[in-house]
Amino acid sequence: MDQKNNKTQTIIPNPWDSLKRFTGARIALGRCGASLPTDKLLEFRLAHARAKDAVYAAPDCERLKADIERISGNSAFLLESRAQDRAEYLKRPDLGRRLSEESAALLASRAPGQVYDIAPVISEGLSAIAIERNLRPFLELLYPELRRAGLSAAPACLVRQGRVAVADEVGSLLGARIAVILIGERPGLSSPDSMGIYLTFNPHPGITDERRNCISNVRPEGMPCGAAVSKLMYLIRGSLRLGLSGVALKDEQEPDDALLEEGRGGMELPS
């Protein structure tokens, strides 16, 4: 594979190689005729293999639950969707959007019976790695912000094999004004660990996507936790003020460069 040792030049290089440092995208790959050089072709195959593996990885729920309880200072619920296994989860998103009967009954019977501002929901979604890597640092920044803003949070719910809309059912059973779900996004080739955040005002089953606000690609190399928490708090405040969420709740927050640079500058996230 070490093409440098070949005497015959087989790759036409790209003289704009220096631009690579500005982007995580696969630029200046060089070419052989119209085609990718062999090493680039095989690097791509490896990345695809790892992303495929990420789809099938399972999260360590007991440990995540313990982390959530420690950070939130409150008990958490371990729940599951109606999807029985990974294959069913992939083919039947409708089952991932609903709590299993047992989980719904458990939540209904043990819901503390008060009105909360926020119901935090967590699911591995399509990438357990995303939750394993990003949940803890994110929650450690989020909970102090919620307290500072005087907002009440329901007990967090960790839902195995959930889809985004499962948070609507959880939020409505808990009587929350806003449901926020942190969920593993579909793994990208260069980002198998990307976490998405969706916010819904007045959550109840049957809500469609135009009623949600989304913060995507939360991970150290994408949107760092600090910037994501800041954006989420901005959306929560706007949602509570206007009494809605979704396309009518525009994100007009000025980007905070300091927060965005935090991840790319290699600064360590709090642990």
Add this chain to the structure above:
Amino acid sequence: MTYRKTIGARTYVFTSLKDLLAKASPERSGDLLAGIAAESAEERAAAQMALADAYLSDFLKEDIVPYDEDEVTRLICDGHSGEAFDEISSLTVGAFRNWLLLDETTGDTLKRVSPGILPEMAAAVSKLMRNQDLIRAAAKIRNVTAFRNTIGLPGRLSVRLQPNDPVDDPKSIAAQIMDGLFYGCGDAVIGINPASDNYGSVTELLRLLDGIITRFAIPTQGCVLTHITTTIKAIEMGAPVDLVFQSIGGTQKVNESFGVSAAVLREGFEAGASLKRGSVGSNFMYFETGQGSALSAGAHHNADQQTLEARAYGLARAFSPLLVNTVVGFIGPEYLYDGKQIVRAGLEDHFCGKLLGLPMGVDICYTNHAEADQDDMDTLLTLLAVAGCNFIMGVPGADDIMLNYQSTSFHDALYARGALGLRPAPEFEDWLRRMGLFDERLIPAELRPGNRLLEGAEAIND
């Protein structure tokens, strides 16, 4: 109306045109998820036979989605041309397939008849067609559009340059744009999917695109693929908007789930029309679609996903778009399970869109939770290039680092153009030569020191 087909001792009954279409649809996971697909392979074959015997005129008598409940149905039916339909009004769906494939049925014939074809008729006939039929019929049709260049001419294949970045970092986006331009991509549009709908960052990206296009006098157009209401606001505030983008679907309810309606699209159209920034043409709307979006929003009215996709084209054609792009494998395995289903859907969408008069491009793509890989993309890319697809995507290394899926790459565009002798849009081709980027063989040239674009790329380092 009820349709029947007897096979041996068994009679299959289809309770409506909608039921018949769903059962006749080639197998895909989305229709199984919706619970509307044929229950056996034999039932599917029987449905296709019954559909072949149905008359095209049946589609004028029976709505797939009720007229009173759905503005897309109203727009499609009210816009139907009885005069254009006259030429094919006596045909069954099966005879329509035969007619489409006749040598005597030319691109001009199809263009004449197109306003008489309902999206549901296009969907119906596509269900009877093999992949080669979908390619053969689509290849007859050239739907040419123009803004700052001319897209969709015979022998041409354009590319949307898609330089997405997870945090909308301008330097990352600029670096990707340069990479694509060096590879001869970007003649369909340089189109960024922004990570954020934040109005400030959207306008910053609009200015970045406008700056690059103006500085190098590139005969192409820029687009930030944000919600149409954000684009309308950007136009009102005087930001440099070329194209007005929106994702759309085939029912009123799915469009509501996207936060749009026909009236909102009309508002965007009128805002875009006020700008007059095109130099060689006046098409400026850009739509994206994809099978499965209606079901995913619970807005499918128990119709099959391919028929609903064709209805989205019925909506699109009311706005004379510059570009329509079916993002075929983006939605995931619950709608199109594997490479075979993605390939089939890509060809169906391209054919139906072309037949309905649209400038069809295809985002040939898959996600990591679908059973597909680059080999499947190579297959679909080659088939669509033969079918005369207007444009494909160009993503660096096929890896979109913001949307987390794999599409076609700048290399793939070079491959498809090279393998089939296809060229970029003529104005863009001239620019590539003038800038010393491509040589007379239409492949990337060795860049001379002092090349203007190379100097521009190096300036990103400053």
